[in-house]
Amino acid sequence: MNKRKFLRQAGAASVAAGLVLASRSSEAQAPAADTKVLIVYHSVTGNTEKMAQGVAEGATGVSGISILVKKVGEVTGQDLLACDALIVGSPIYFANMAGEVKTFFDSWAFKFHFPFDDLKMRNKVGAAFVTGASVSNGKETTMQSIHAAMLINQMGVVSGGGAFGASATTGPDSPGVDENELAAARALGKRVAEFAAMIKRGSKA
Amino acid sequence: MNKRKFLRQAGAASVAAGLVLASRSSEAQAPAADTKVLIVYHSVTGNTEKMAQGVAEGATGVSGISILVKKVGEVTGQDLLACDALIVGSPIYFANMAGEVKTFFDSWAFKFHFPFDDLKMRNKVGAAFVTGASVSNGKETTMQSIHAAMLINQMGVVSGGGAFGASATTGPDSPGVDENELAAARALGKRVAEFAAMIKRGSKA
Amino acid sequence: MNKRKFLRQAGAASVAAGLVLASRSSEAQAPAADTKVLIVYHSVTGNTEKMAQGVAEGATGVSGISILVKKVGEVTGQDLLACDALIVGSPIYFANMAGEVKTFFDSWAFKFHFPFDDLKMRNKVGAAFVTGASVSNGKETTMQSIHAAMLINQMGVVSGGGAFGASATTGPDSPGVDENELAAARALGKRVAEFAAMIKRGSKA
Amino acid sequence: MNKRKFLRQAGAASVAAGLVLASRSSEAQAPAADTKVLIVYHSVTGNTEKMAQGVAEGATGVSGISILVKKVGEVTGQDLLACDALIVGSPIYFANMAGEVKTFFDSWAFKFHFPFDDLKMRNKVGAAFVTGASVSNGKETTMQSIHAAMLINQMGVVSGGGAFGASATTGPDSPGVDENELAAARALGKRVAEFAAMIKRGSKA
Numbered sequence: 048m049n050k051r052k053f054l055r056q057a058g059a060a061s062v063a064a065g066l067v068l069a070s071r072s073s074e075a076q077a078p079a080a081d082t083k084v085l086i087v088y089h090s091v092t093g094n095t096e097k098m099a100q101g102v103a104e105g106a107t108g109v110s111g112i113s114i115l116v117k118k119v120g121e122v123t124g125q126d127l128l129a130c131d132a133l134i135v136g137s138p139i140y141f142a143n144m145a146g147e148v149k150t151f152f153d154s155w156a157f158k159f160h161f162p163f164d165d166l167k168m169r170n171k172v173g174a175a176f177v178t179g180a181s182v183s184n185g186k187e188t189t190m191q192s193i194h195a196a197m198l199i200n201q202m203g204v205v206s207g208g209g210a211f212g213a214s215a216t217t218g219p220d221s222p223g224v225d226e227n228e229l230a231a232a233r234a235l236g237k238r239v240a241e242f243a244a245m246i247k248r249g250s251k252a
Numbered sequence: 253m254n255k256r257k258f259l260r261q262a263g264a265a266s267v268a269a270g271l272v273l274a275s276r277s278s279e280a281q282a283p284a285a286d287t288k289v290l291i292v293y294h295s296v297t298g299n300t301e302k303m304a305q306g307v308a309e310g311a312t313g314v315s316g317i318s319i320l321v322k323k324v325g326e327v328t329g330q331d332l333l334a335c336d337a338l339i340v341g342s343p344i345y346f347a348n349m350a351g352e353v354k355t356f357f358d359s360w361a362f363k364f365h366f367p368f369d370d371l372k373m374r375n376k377v378g379a380a381f382v383t384g385a386s387v388s389n390g391k392e393t394t395m396q397s398i399h400a401a402m403l404i405n406q407m408g409v410v411s412g413g414g415a416f417g418a419s420a421t422t423g424p425d426s427p428g429v430d431e432n433e434l435a436a437a438r439a440l441g442k443r444v445a446e447f448a449a450m451i452k453r454g455s456k457a
Numbered sequence: 458m459n460k461r462k463f464l465r466q467a468g469a470a471s472v473a474a475g476l477v478l479a480s481r482s483s484e485a486q487a488p489a490a491d492t493k494v495l496i497v498y499h500s501v502t503g504n505t506e507k508m509a510q511g512v513a514e515g516a517t518g519v520s521g522i523s524i525l526v527k528k529v530g531e532v533t534g535q536d537l538l539a540c541d542a543l544i545v546g547s548p549i550y551f552a553n554m555a556g557e558v559k560t561f562f563d564s565w566a567f568k569f570h571f572p573f574d575d576l577k578m579r580n581k582v583g584a585a586f587v588t589g590a591s592v593s594n595g596k597e598t599t600m601q602s603i604h605a606a607m608l609i610n611q612m613g614v615v616s617g618g619g620a621f622g623a624s625a626t627t628g629p630d631s632p633g634v635d636e637n638e639l640a641a642a643r644a645l646g647k648r649v650a651e652f653a654a655m656i657k658r659g660s661k662a
Numbered sequence: 663m664n665k666r667k668f669l670r671q672a673g674a675a676s677v678a679a680g681l682v683l684a685s686r687s688s689e690a691q692a693p694a695a696d697t698k699v700l701i702v703y704h705s706v707t708g709n710t711e712k713m714a715q716g717v718a719e720g721a722t723g724v725s726g727i728s729i730l731v732k733k734v735g736e737v738t739g740q741d742l743l744a745c746d747a748l749i750v751g752s753p754i755y756f757a758n759m760a761g762e763v764k765t766f767f768d769s770w771a772f773k774f775h776f777p778f779d780d781l782k783m784r785n786k787v788g789a790a791f792v793t794g795a796s797v798s799n800g801k802e803t804t805m806q807s808i809h810a811a812m813l814i815n816q817m818g819v820v821s822g823g824g825a826f827g828a829s830a831t832t833g834p835d836s837p838g839v840d841e842n843e844l845a846a847a848r849a850l851g852k853r854v855a856e857f858a859a860m861i862k863r864g865s866k867a
Contacts, residue, residue, distance in 0.1 A: 386825070414796075
């Protein structure tokens with residue numbers, strides 16, 4: 048089974064259990080600090096899930112990265128606290144993240160009870176990816192709204208695979224997630240993993 | 253009982269039943285076309301509800317306006333179709349509307365089943381008001397996100413009581429909704445009612 | 458010469474002189490109030506100018522509309538005061554309007570000396586169109602930034618031809634303005650002209 | 663002369679010459695990698711300049727940081743290439759950065775001729791601060807627009823001193839920059855310097 052296929056199947060499994068992947072770290076040099084990338088998404092039609100898998104694929108190519116992929120409702124407070132980078136994916140509804148994804152962010156306060164002043168997500172890396180029916184129907188505003196939730200918690204926000212993050216047009220004019228869009232997802236995963244690994248090293252130096 | 257007090261009590265009643273107010277239309281001249289303003293909000297602490305009441309007060313001062321105030325979960329598809337203007341209020345969570353308000357917008361498609369291409373809210377007037385703990389913690393981005401949901405449905409968006417809409421700072425540095433903030437809420441209600449009445453007249457001319 | 462060709466040539470002439478078009482108003486019924494649509498743009502490569510011409514074409518199809526197309530540096534304070542609707546087009550530089558277009562908005566205060574509290578643009582209709590190299594490189598954020606400048610002046614903002622306005626992707630993957638994108642520009646022009654005409658009628662009723 | 667006073671005077675001098683400050687690095691342990699923070703601003707009334715000085719003060723408190731403060735028109739391409747962090751300050755005009763600041767960003771392409779695909783600012787840290795006449799007149803949207811220009815160039819964006827960055831209300835209701843607002847500016851400078859130093863260490867590890 049090739050890695051791509053595995054990821055797709057694992058992605059399906061991630062609904063209930065979360066998917067943990069460890070990238071190879073077989074370099075001759077000393078291993079980099081273990082950097083944890085948490086990929087969280089909501090998906091109804093499977094398009095955003097497919098993008099999530101692309102992001103995971105991109106991150107696995109970076110040395111010393113472990114990856115956890117979870118549906119938005121399955122994430123625990125401990126998952127958030129443990130990660131070094133958080134990448135959030137959402138379909139676009141009404142030029143904004145899905146209600147389920149908004150409720151996920153709200154849950155940091157209302158369900159996980161992170162005291163806001165503790166800034167528990169501080170200095171973790173944040174990024175976004177989205178899927179939407181047409182070209183300019185809220186991709187950027189949705190990624191910005193994900194970024195805003197991250198910035199307010201003093202995370203460090205990066206783009207990748209696009210000006211604001213990775214995105215896919217999935218409506219009638221361009222159904223599903225095509226290879227270019229998957230490449231953007233992988234570029235985002237790689238970019239976030241590399242940036243987070245750099246910060247992890249810097250925080251320990 | 254003065255009007256202000258009545259509105260406050262009526263606001264509390266609106267949780268279950270919706271609050272309908274008809275402004276006086278006793279001008280000597282022929283009455284303006286009846287213009288319906290729907291005010292929708294989510295409130296946990298009561299601050300956003302207080303702002304909703306201020307918005308309603310402002311709109312009642314405009315001739316020929318009927319007003320319906322409802323909590324976000326109580327709104328029906330029929331309420332939306334019947335209104336000429338929709339003013340949405342939200343507390344700010346993570347620099348964006350509350351999950352409950354996002355879910356309200358999503359419900360246009362997922363619960364009320366408005367076919368997107370019908371643009372059933374087209375040419376209705378839209379506006380926003382928000383409450384948040386500190387000065388620049390997402391007031392503007394939250395109002396913009398409400399506007400975006402309206403623009404994508406081809407509503408006509410206006411501000412009032414502030415550059416993007418009415419807002420109140422309710423955190424420790426400035427607890428609750430103060431008189432200046434209520435005045436902004438009233439200015440928004442008045443502005444939206446006047447603009448909607450003008451469009452209503454124009455659409456019938 | 459067909460209308461389309463004329464508009465394209467007239468567009469070129471508009472650099473120096475401004476282009477004024479009057480749409481036919483030959484309906485049997487009483488003519489609608491004359492509604493003035495001002496289309497303002499910045500263009501280096503000609504793509505945004507082409508979109509401006511599409512917007513103008515769309516507006517000319519609406520009865521009782523006069524149209525003025527001007528480059529951003531040629532607009533006078535009187536042009537702004539006289540219009541009923543203002544549609545601003547910009548190429549996207551760094552996920553925002555071009556410096557020239559920003560300077561145009563700033564000129565309302567610094568060159569035309571509109572006292573802000575006079576809200577001289579109040580209740581005029583505002584809309585935006587943009588061109589950019591790739592799909593999600595700031596189209597939405599640029600249109601939002603144009604909207605924000607309009608909202609703060611209490612204009613009424615509408616979309617058309619897209620969720621936020623009309624846009625064209627003009628980079629290597631999709632060079633120039635294609636027919637679909639021109640159709641979006643025309644849809645925006647038509648939408649704004651109709652909305653502005655309705656407000657004009659309502660304001661006189 | 664105390665440091666605060668020196669900074670204020672130096673700030674005035676920075677108009678023509680740029681202000682370079684080196685923070686003390688007298689720790690017993692090996693000195694941190696030298697991290698360069700570039701603070702760029704536009705100011706007409708002096709308010710944004712005062713905030714720039716506050717940001718500089720905050721950054722000087724961090725070990726191993728050198729600081730360069732420049733007016734927006736004085737920045738060279740070399741300044742940009744040399745810095746590890748870029749903090750941009752703007753007054754708010756029409757809910758967006760000043761035309762001068764927008765022109766500064768545009769100059770990366772049009773004057774400094776950075777080839778976009780080279781991503782020459784990649785992984786440098788970016789942040790924003792703003793001053794505006796009233797509370798919610800575009801502070802957040804202006805900081806977001808600065809962030810967007812940075813994200814599109816693959817910089818890593820952080821907040822500090824506020825949800826999106828440091829801001830000051832300088833209009834009639836709250837004239838000038840007060841002590842709380844200066845404290846926010848200092849918090850931003852400190853935060854950016856620390857984050858940039860961490861990345862610098864990580865990039866060399």
